Amino acid sequence: MTQTDxxxxxxxxxxxxxxxxxxxxxxxxxxxxxxxVFILILLVxxxxxxxxFKSEDYSxxxxxxxxxxxxxxxxxxxxxxxxxxxxxxxxxxxQISLLIGLIAMVLEVIxxxxxxxxxxxxxxxxxxxxxxxxxxxxxxxxxxxxxxLGKMLSDKIQPxxxxxxxxxxxxxxxxxxxxxxxxxxxxxxVRANFLSLREQEFVTAxxxxxxxxxxxxxxxxxxxxxxxxxxxxxxxxxxxxISEAYVSFLGVGVMPPTATWGNMLNGAYNYIExxxxxxxxxxxxIVLTVLSINFIGDGLRDALDxxxxxxxx
Amino acid sequence: xxxYIIRRLLxxxxxxxxxxxxxxxxxxxxxxxxxxxxxxxxxxxEDRERLARIMGxxxxxxxxxxxxxVGNDWVKIDTNKDGIPDTFGSRKGVLxxxxxxxxxxxxxxxxxxxxxxxxxxLILMIPAEIIILLxxxxxxxxSALRQYSLTDQVITAGSFIGxxxxxxxxxxxSMYIFAVNFRKWGLPYLPTVGMFDPKIGKTTxxxxxxxxxxxFSMSVVSISGYSRFVRSQMLEVISQDYIRTAYAKGLSxxxxxxxxxxxxxxxxxxxxxxxxxxFLLGGAVITETIFGWPGMGRLFIDHLTxxxxxxxxxxxxxxxLAVVICQLLTDIVYGWLDPRIRYx
Numbered sequence: 070m071t072q073t074d075x076x077x078x079x080x081x082x083x084x085x086x087x088x089x090x091x092x093x094x095x096x097x098x099x100x101x102x103x104x105x106v107f108i109l110i111l112l113v114x115x116x117x118x119x120x121x122f123k124s125e126d127y128s129x130x131x132x133x134x135x136x137x138x139x140x141x142x143x144x145x146x147x148x149x150x151x152x153x154x155x156x157x158x159x160x161x162x163x164q165i166s167l168l169i170g171l172i173a174m175v176l177e178v179i180x181x182x183x184x185x186x187x188x189x190x191x192x193x194x195x196x197x198x199x200x201x202x203x204x205x206x207x208x209x210x211x212x213x214x215x216x217x218l219g220k221m222l223s224d225k226i227q228p229x230x231x232x233x234x235x236x237x238x239x240x241x242x243x244x245x246x247x248x249x250x251x252x253x254x255x256x257x258x259v260r261a262n263f264l265s266l267r268e269q270e271f272v273t274a275x276x277x278x279x280x281x282x283x284x285x286x287x288x289x290x291x292x293x294x295x296x297x298x299x300x301x302x303x304x305x306x307x308x309x310x311i312s313e314a315y316v317s318f319l320g321v322g323v324m325p326p327t328a329t330w331g332n333m334l335n336g337a338y339n340y341i342e343x344x345x346x347x348x349x350x351x352x353x354x355i356v357l358t359v360l361s362i363n364f365i366g367d368g369l370r371d372a373l374d375x376x377x378x379x380x381x382x
Numbered sequence: 383x384x385x386y387i388i389r390r391l392l393x394x395x396x397x398x399x400x401x402x403x404x405x406x407x408x409x410x411x412x413x414x415x416x417x418x419x420x421x422x423x424x425x426x427x428e429d430r431e432r433l434a435r436i437m438g439x440x441x442x443x444x445x446x447x448x449x450x451x452v453g454n455d456w457v458k459i460d461t462n463k464d465g466i467p468d469t470f471g472s473r474k475g476v477l478x479x480x481x482x483x484x485x486x487x488x489x490x491x492x493x494x495x496x497x498x499x500x501x502x503x504l505i506l507m508i509p510a511e512i513i514i515l516l517x518x519x520x521x522x523x524x525s526a527l528r529q530y531s532l533t534d535q536v537i538t539a540g541s542f543i544g545x546x547x548x549x550x551x552x553x554x555x556s557m558y559i560f561a562v563n564f565r566k567w568g569l570p571y572l573p574t575v576g577m578f579d580p581k582i583g584k585t586t587x588x589x590x591x592x593x594x595x596x597x598f599s600m601s602v603v604s605i606s607g608y609s610r611f612v613r614s615q616m617l618e619v620i621s622q623d624y625i626r627t628a629y630a631k632g633l634s635x636x637x638x639x640x641x642x643x644x645x646x647x648x649x650x651x652x653x654x655x656x657x658x659x660x661f662l663l664g665g666a667v668i669t670e671t672i673f674g675w676p677g678m679g680r681l682f683i684d685h686l687t688x689x690x691x692x693x694x695x696x697x698x699x700x701x702x703l704a705v706v707i708c709q710l711l712t713d714i715v716y717g718w719l720d721p722r723i724r725y726x
Contacts, residue, residue: 201400205397341554352554355548
């Protein structure tokens with residue numbers, strides 16, 4: 070585009086943009102995605118920075134004399150059915166919810182990329198076996214599967230101590246369960262990309278120079294298929310947060326006293342008429358987080374679109 | 383085409399077997415069926431052991447799976463542990479339509495329980511699906527035809543928000559607004575939970591007004607997602623040469639849009655919806671729990687929390703079966719709608 074518009078400028082004065090700069094420029098133009106980044110940063114500040122204002126012990130104190138009090142100057146977000154402060158619980162619950170989203174995403178990406186890459190690169194029998202397995206997993210509806218696994222495992226793991234805090238063992242179970250039930254879409258995308266990329270000249274060239282398979286997979290082919298992985302990874306953080314909320318909402322996810330935005334909603338519908346603050350605050354935070362992550366994902370998808378990457382601004 | 387369908391049906395069999403093995407292994411390690419059967423009654427250890435033998439729980443897992451699949455009425459069980467098999471088993475196996483008996487509701491088979499609840503789920507799902515399809519087509523087309531207009535931007539923003547909402551948030555918010563607050567403000571309000579008001583009884587009218595909120599909650603997320611898809615499909619089709627040709631030969635706007643554009647834009651939409659429909663059954667767990675709707679989703683969560691393995695397993699298998707069948711149907715419809723695709 071620039072050549073036709075401004076032929077007077079010699080090309081040499083304007084060095085071509087690096088891929089990262091190009092993506093950043095294109096991402097910046099997506100206003101909603103930028104807003105998403107800001108909201109997400111604020112939410113992280115809320116969950117992490119809140120630690121300095123309310124201690125975790127405070128979020129666990131139960132006091133039945135102040136149960137279900139409406140938002141006031143003492144308890145800004147009100148109290149829940151056993152008198153715990155909802156503001157403090159949304160802070161500590163937010164940490165866990167965001168953590169679950171992130172770690173489950175990492176797990177999902179590792180499994181999805183590995184299975185997709187191996188199936189796509191090696192092909193043959195290995196591909197058939199892995200893809201039949203992927204298909205079978207895709208055909209089991211995710212929410213009921215999550216519920217079954219959550220119910221089965223959530224009380225089997227001992228509480229863990231980390232950073233001087235105690236986490237319910239069910240946090241780990243939920244992370245593993247979500248990560249291991251959501252990799253199938255990504256595996257299929259990665260496999261499809263590997264199938265076409267492995268036939269390209271640069272792979273043949275790498276093979277001719279004696280590069281081993283592992284290094285071809287991870288150093289030569291994988292970098293060329295990063296765009297869909299990044300987009301999918303971003304969106305799966307949102308999905309993991311929603312999935313956690315679903316199972317915890319139904320009471321088989323992360324077990325109290327550890328708070329998450331999801332399990333704070335558990336039982337809230339029993340107080341729908343009397344105590345709406347039970348679900349408005351944690352539910353609103355979930356919606357805000359998921360919305361901003363979805364905006365970011367959409368922006369990244371546009372910014373990383375290889376068909377559009379060539380047009381520099 | 384006939385050969386294609388047969389080939390796909392044959393492929394579906396191993397797929398269903400793999401699914402059933404996965405689910406079976408998961409559920410077998412999920413708890414002690416004898417404990418959930420016993421309830422409050424204390425059973426003697428001898429009785430427990432006898433029961434375990436009758437139910438085949440003393441067998442290795444692959445034998446248990448075979449019993450579950452094809453039944454055990456062709457083998458003799460050694461019920462009294464004297465080393466001599468004496469009685470034939472009573473299970474017929476899934477392949478002969480026996481999913482086992484419920485461990486919690488004594489005397490009822492898993493399939494009976496599911497059959498009782500399935501109609502309740504379907505009367506929510508079918509209208510919901512119709513509303514979802516019509517509205518998302520409508521919204522998507524309007525949005526595409528007025529690309530970048532204010533209407534389009536409002537719809538896009540709205541669908542983004544709707545898409546990011548977990549079902550339970552929509553359900554709770556709509557309950558709070560249309561049931562709780564409308565009542566407070568003296569407006570006609572909607573009921574929150576259940577299928578009918580027990581004081582009035584199960585009349586058609588009662589069931590209908592109780593259906594409004596659950597269907598609304600189920601629809602919002604799907605409409606948001608689908609309408610975005612329809613929009614992008616329409617935009618892609620509208621820029622095709624044959625649409626310009628249709629305009630050039632003087633066809634009316636309506637004819638071009640509905641006769642030419644929509645027909646082509648709808649083909650990928652069919653695939654998407656066909657694959658998603660059975661997954662709505664899974665999502666029904668949440669909607670039905672919040673709205674106290676006595677459907678299959680509620681059955682699932684109620685019996686899951688009480689470790690009623692046969693019922694849970696039955697529901698999971700039936701949904702997976704529905705997924706496989708829907709995928710097959712979708713592929714067939716796809717080939718029928720789109721003459722560019724030839725199966726051979």
